Amino acid sequence: MNDVSAPAIPAAPFSLAIDAMGGDHAPDIVLAGLELAADRHPNARMLLVGDESLLKPQLAKYPKAARICEIRHASSAISMEMKPTSALRLRDSSLRVAIDAVAHEEAGGIVSAGNSGAMLALAKIVLKTLPGVTRPAMAAVNPSARGDVVMLDLGANISCDTRNLVEFAVMGEAFAKAVLGLPAPRIGLLNVGVEELKGDERLRRAAEILRESPLSDQFYGFVEGHDITAGTTDVVVTDGFSGNIALKTGEGALKLVSQLLQRVFKTNLLTRIGYLLVRPGLERMKEWIDPRRYNGAVFVGLNGIVVKSHGGADAEGFAAAIDVAMDAVTHSINEKIRTRLAQVERLMSAPSENESAEASAVA
Incomplete structure (x- = not known):
């Protein structure tokens, strides 16, 4: 941080x-x-x-x-x-x-x-809410293999539309700049696959807007669940339903690993000796993933x-x-959000390619 x-x-x-x-x-x-x-x-x-x-x-x-x-x-x-x-x-x-x-x-x-x-x-x-923000989101920092990663939404909004997801990307960028000190954080949309045709219309449309926005150079594209802990991007954007499940699953996985390690090192005399040898490294790992370091979720927007x-x-x-x-x-995270939202507002208001095609067909 x-x-x-x-x-x-x-x-x-x-x-x-x-x-x-x-x-x-x-x-x-x-x-x-x-x-x-x-x-x-x-x-x-x-x-x-x-x-x-x-x-x-x-x-x-x-x-x-x-x-x-x-x-x-x-x-x-x-x-x-x-x-x-x-x-x-x-x-x-x-x-x-x-x-x-x-x-x-x-x-x-x-x-x-x-x-x-x-x-x-x-x-x-x-x-x-801030002008231009339809819904606030819950954002928090989590550990990854490459450093800290920002996730939002983590439960404030169970279902989200395209505009919400784009707003979350804007707010996540501002959050990463303020809290992680990153000048140009990379942004990913959580999806069931990384291919462009994966996911539903709201996700594909949100990706389309972000690729055309001032955030285009920072937008990585779609990411999957394993990309969160891999640190593929600095910001992971999703709806509150998926985000909360991902968060709680990650917390549970960390507890499971800790319990299994304790069980393994208590197996016999050799494993206890092994624990003494690797203890300094385990202490460093424990400090790295200490949940107290990541306490503090922000309702952004x-x-x-x-x-x-x-x-x-x-x-x-x-x-x-x-x-x-x-x-x-x-x-000044809110000033950064206001500035970015003003830049992407026109794109969010414009019809998608599918909507434009349907309108032309009707005409």
Whole structure:
């Protein structure tokens, strides 16, 4: 990911609004994560939202976090089980107050480990989407053989049309530039094969638009599931249904490999000795694929940076989510999305070759 040391202070009074009450282990893990983040972002200012009577004494235990944080009281919190419809009615929740701070341009973005459904619903209603964006998408970074790869959508949109996929490609490019620091990230469309005739009409039309757009030099074409971990492209675009399945399958595969390795090395004395010999390499591999490094999914396409931390994240994981949000804010990801969308809007509005042929036949 990008170098996160001492970024410039964003234009808003606060760099980020932090939902201190969201997540399985809030607020302890949130404060511990901010303590780590303070070393990486010494110029940042954080708006810490939650129960002031609870947060004030606890924050005193984290002097580095206390230096960059200002507490704003919120009288309630949204539980992980609460339905989005109920969360929308709770105007004094820590999540709602934090999102309101972004909407009022007091903060450049928000980070929360709380209820993801409530977070997306609130963000869409309060912040609304960027001009030209029909649907926000969930984007996150995953490991690959060639480095990090951005995937979107990961579950926010189960079914998508051609326009959605092109928008996701635009947003994925901006995300990769901001978070991975890539000047010209390569983009692939996830499909059932790499041949041009594979997939349905929406995929083929999206590929056609991207080949004709200002992103043409960066558009690789269709990619398959194995290309995600191979690092064939820097950005993988898909609908939320396929993206979420791919994400959960990858997570399951990593857990399976870890369990099998433990089983193998505990087989007998020789395998235990073998483990001692390869342990340094295994520790390096474990660090490389550590899920805490990749914590922090961004709902891209909204009027403000919205980052969802895993609900069960530890301090390192929550700090990583803050890193992602700071990268997105300081590198003006939304301005990059606006610029690109304006460039491809004409192509998305134009009829496809099939539609043009049908219109000519009717005429």
